[in-house]
Amino acid sequence: MKTKLLRNAIAAVLFGSVVMGPAQAAHPDGEAVTYRPDVTFTLRTDIADGRLVFVGDKGDIKGQINPDLKVEEGAVVQINLVNGDGAIHDLALPEFGVDSDNISGKNSSTTVVFRADKNGEFKYICSLPGHVAAGMIGKIIVGDVKPEPKSTALDISKNPMEVGTPVGKRGPQTHKVNLKTTEVIGQLGDGSTYKYWTFNNTVPGPFIRVRVGDTVTVDMANDKDSSMIHSVDFHAVTGPGGGAAVTQAAPGTSKSFTFKALNPGLYVYHCATPSVAQHISNGMYGMILVEPEGGLPPVDREFYVMQGELYTAQRHGETGHHEFSREKMMDEKPEHMSFNGNMNALTKTHRMEAKVGETVRIFFGVGGPNATSSFHVIGEIFDRVYNQGDLISPPMQSVQTTTVPAGGATMVEFKTEVPGKYILVDHALARVEKGLAGLLHVVGDENHDVFEAHSAVDPNH
Numbered sequence: 265m266k267t268k269l270l271r272n273a274i275a276a277v278l279f280g281s282v283v284m285g286p287a288q289a290a291h292p293d294g295e296a297v298t299y300r301p302d303v304t305f306t307l308r309t310d311i312a313d314g315r316l317v318f319v320g321d322k323g324d325i326k327g328q329i330n331p332d333l334k335v336e337e338g339a340v341v342q343i344n345l346v347n348g349d350g351a352i353h354d355l356a357l358p359e360f361g362v363d364s365d366n367i368s369g370k371n372s373s374t375t376v377v378f379r380a381d382k383n384g385e386f387k388y389i390c391s392l393p394g395h396v397a398a399g400m401i402g403k404i405i406v407g408d409v410k411p412e413p414k415s416t417a418l419d420i421s422k423n424p425m426e427v428g429t430p431v432g433k434r435g436p437q438t439h440k441v442n443l444k445t446t447e448v449i450g451q452l453g454d455g456s457t458y459k460y461w462t463f464n465n466t467v468p469g470p471f472i473r474v475r476v477g478d479t480v481t482v483d484m485a486n487d488k489d490s491s492m493i494h495s496v497d498f499h500a501v502t503g504p505g506g507g508a509a510v511t512q513a514a515p516g517t518s519k520s521f522t523f524k525a526l527n528p529g530l531y532v533y534h535c536a537t538p539s540v541a542q543h544i545s546n547g548m549y550g551m552i553l554v555e556p557e558g559g560l561p562p563v564d565r566e567f568y569v570m571q572g573e574l575y576t577a578q579r580h581g582e583t584g585h586h587e588f589s590r591e592k593m594m595d596e597k598p599e600h601m602s603f604n605g606n607m608n609a610l611t612k613t614h615r616m617e618a619k620v621g622e623t624v625r626i627f628f629g630v631g632g633p634n635a636t637s638s639f640h641v642i643g644e645i646f647d648r649v650y651n652q653g654d655l656i657s658p659p660m661q662s663v664q665t666t667t668v669p670a671g672g673a674t675m676v677e678f679k680t681e682v683p684g685k686y687i688l689v690d691h692a693l694a695r696v697e698k699g700l701a702g703l704l705h706v707v708g709d710e711n712h713d714v715f716e717a718h719s720a721v722d723p724n725h
């Protein structure tokens with residue numbers, strides 16, 4: 265039974281009980297849980313002063329013994345339990361009907377998810393005989409929680425609606441692209457910051473849109489307040505370093521070059537100054553679209569979305585300033601993953617919206633520097649995938665998930681049929697818990713021919 269509850273809880277996190285239903289089995293009286301928890305805690309079992317205890321493992325409760333867990337009423341709460349002492353333990357919240365699997369090996373772990381659907385103080389315990397008496401009991405306090413202070417740092421997140429102007433039927437032209445490289449303290453999540461390195465103060469940098477045959481002059485200025493040399497390598501450029509060989513600019517200096525866009529396609533650009541992986545991770549990437557002759561077919565909505573990773577000494581979810589960790593980068597173990605620069609970019613800050621019946625196009629790229637994305641929109645099927653950003657070959661059709669390599673891109677299109685919230689993810693879904701999610705809100709009339717709910721659709725989903 266416990267195994268079943270755990271499996272249901274995980275399924276609830278990944279898929280939402282709107283789809284999966286069984287999450288309700290874990291708490292028959294409660295509301296369904298949603299795809300992403302509102303708040304996550306990690307507790308580690310330990311022995312302290314001769315007692316068995318839970319110790320906060322991350323974030324604001326780090327190091328506290330049997331910490332108070334404070335959550336808002338109605339929040340979907342995830343608690344991860346890590347076995348720190350090697351004895352058999354579990355995690356139970358009897359007032360919410362929650363009881364995890366038993367875990368016994370040192371560093372084994374389990375997870376429970378539930379909705380804190382009533383106000384008040386409740387207990388969390390280890391339900392093994394004698395363990396409460398030995399000290400494994402703490403409080404969860406539901407209600408009246410002050411929201412995390414909003415960071416006042418610069419919002420570096422890129423607005424996904426800033427996609428430039430379609431080229432249409434015009435002939436070749438010349439363009440000037442101005443890029444300014446900066447190093448700025450930006451908002452990472454609620455109450456946390458990071459020193460981003462950017463093109464034009466956003467992550468990703470500007471979406472550049474030209475036509476095949478166009479001649480483009482890139483003027484790149486490195487801010488005088490920078491501490492690093494920066495540069496730019498366009499994957500759309502045929503020439504030394506994609507431009508990086510002629511744009512290594514010291515702080516306060518500028519570099520320039522001109523190229524002809526020979527191949528249509530959707531291309532990544534990025535800084536290419538050592539350590540290149542660090543410059544990219546810190547935010548120095550963007551995309552350039554080279555439209556084919558005659559332009560792309562018109563659609564109703566276009567969005568610009570890029571995936572990236574941050575490697576920090578501090579753990580994901582901690583408040584305060586986060587600092588780069590070279591060690592974690594070399595191990596390819598990111599703490600944070602995001603669409604469009606930070607944790608809130610496409611879930612809270614920028615609202616991507618389409619109406620039922622509209623055609624949506626997403627220009628999707630991976631800055632990386634390291635992870636390949638399994639790009640997927642939950643509840644939608646890509647009608648067309650311009651695989652690898654290839655705009656010449658006929659697109660793939662009716663695709664669920666498409667792989668996008670680091671330093672690569674794809675263009676996907678689909679028609680919306682049913683209103684709701686559609687979640688953009690990398691289907692390597694552990695990454696959702698590192699911040700990698702975006703929402704597409706589809707508004708309009710129900711379409712019961714295509715989808716009919718037989719229970720209430722969770723408004724938070």
Ligand SMILES: [Cu+2]
Pocket residue numbers: 445461492493494495535536537543548
């Ligand atoms: Cu750089």
